[in-house]
Amino acid sequence: MGFNFHLPVSAFFLAAVSLLPKATAQEAWEKCGFVAAEALLSANYPQEGTAGYFEEWIAERIARQPELNYRSSMTIPVIVHVIYYGEKTGSGANIPYEQVLSQIEVLNEDFNRMPNTNGYNTLDAGADIGITFCPATIAPDGSILDEPGVDRVDGGQLKWTMDQIQSALKPKTYWDPARYLNIWTVYMGTSRRDNVIGYAQFPSASGLEGLNDNGGLAATDGVVIDYRYFGSSEKGNFPNLVSPYDLGRVATHEVGHWLGLRHIWGDGGCGADDYCADTPGADGPNYDCATHVSCGSRDMVENYMDYTTDACMNVFTQDQKARIIAVLNNSPRRKELLTSDVCDIPVTKRIASTQVIVYPNPTPDAVQVEISNPLEFESAPTYDVALYDPSGRQVLATTATLGAANEVDLGALPAGLYILRISRADFSVHFKIIKAR
Ligand SMILES: [Zn+2]
Incomplete structure (x- = not known):
C-alpha cells in the first residue's frame, strides 16, 4: 500500500463514505461512527490538521521509536460513564456493574493476546499490545468510587445522537482525559447517520500551531458505545446485549481507534491506507468471517479494526502495536495516562x-x-x-x-x-x- 501523507482531510472523509462493494444492501451500514466523528471534530477544530498531517507526525515517531520505548507494563485507568434515563441500577441503559467489569475483562484479554481467551491468536503478525485497563477507584475530587470504574449519570433523555453526545453530554460529564480513559455507554440511534454502535476520538498530534494541547478536544476525548454492545454475554447473564456484537469487541475496536488505529481498509478502496504494512489491503469493510479476497489478497477479517462479528475478531498486528506505542509515548492526553494514579487507593x-x-x-x-x-x-x-x-x-x-x-x-x-x-x-x-x- 502506498503512503500518502498529503491526502487532504476532506478527500479522506469523502473516500470513507464511498459505496461498500462487498456488503449487501442490508449489511452496508456504518457499524462504527469513527469517520463521522472525525469529520465533526475536524469541522470544529480545523487547527487539528489533516489526517495526512497526523500520519506524517506519527510515522516519524514510529520510525525513531527504539525497542526500549516498548514499555514492559502499561496501565490505563478507565471510567465508564453509564448514561441512563430514570432506569433502576442494573436495568435498561443503567447497565449492571458486572456488565461493565465483563467489558474491562475483554479489553484486557484482547490487548494482551491472552491465552485461553477469545483474544488469543497464533498469527505471525499477531501482537500482544501489553496494555492493562484498570477500573478507576479514585474520582476526580479524590473520593473513592463505590463502583470502581463506573460513574452513573441520569442524562435526562432516552436516545442520543452523535451531535448531542459531542456538544452536550460529553462536555458535562467527562473526567480529565489525561488521567482517565473516558468511555460513555448510551442509547444511540435516532437517525440513519447516527445508527452506529460506537465511535471514538482519534489521538491528536502534538506541537500543532494554534492548538492548545488540552483545548476543547479534551472535553470530547474518549469512546462512546451503545450500551447494548458493551460487555460480554460469555461472562454473565446480560439480556441487554445484542448478538453478534455481544462479546465486547465493539469496545476493543473503538479503543483501537482511540489509540490511533484506522480501519484496515483505510476508509477507502484498495489504494487507501491504514498505515500498517502487515494488514493486507482491503477494498471495504467485511461483515462476516468468511474468506474475502480483495486488492489481491485475503482480507484480515480477524482484525479488530474490520467490521466483522465479535466472534470473528482476535488480532491486532505488530504494525498496529507500533502505532499504539508511538501514540502512548507522544500524543497529548494519552502519554500522561500511563502515570495516572487513579487506580491506586491510599x-x-x-x-x-x-x-x-x-x-x-x-x-x-x-x-x-x-x-x-x-x-x-x-x-x-x-x-x-x-x-x-x-x-x-x-x-x-x-x-x-x-x-x-x-x-x-x-x-x-x-x-x-x-x-x-x-x-x-x-x-x-x-x-x-x-x-x-
Ligand atoms: Zn471503526
Missing part, C-alpha cells in the same frame, strides 16, 4: 473499608469469620487468624479468606474468654469471644 482508605463479622458469640463450638472489603481488588486474599487465652498465650492459628465462609473450631478448648485476632499486612482487628460450655 492504604489508609483501603484498610478503613475492611469489615469483619464474627458470629455466633458466645458459642459452644465454632465461630464464623466473614471478611469483606469493597475496595479490595486482590483476588481472595487471606488473613491470619489467631486465638489467645486470657493469659495472652496463643492457643490457635489458622487463616481466613476474604469473601469466603471461614469457620474457626473452638470445640477442643476449655470454656472461657478468648481474644480472636484477624490480621493482614497493615490491618488488624480483635474480638472478645466467649466459649460457652
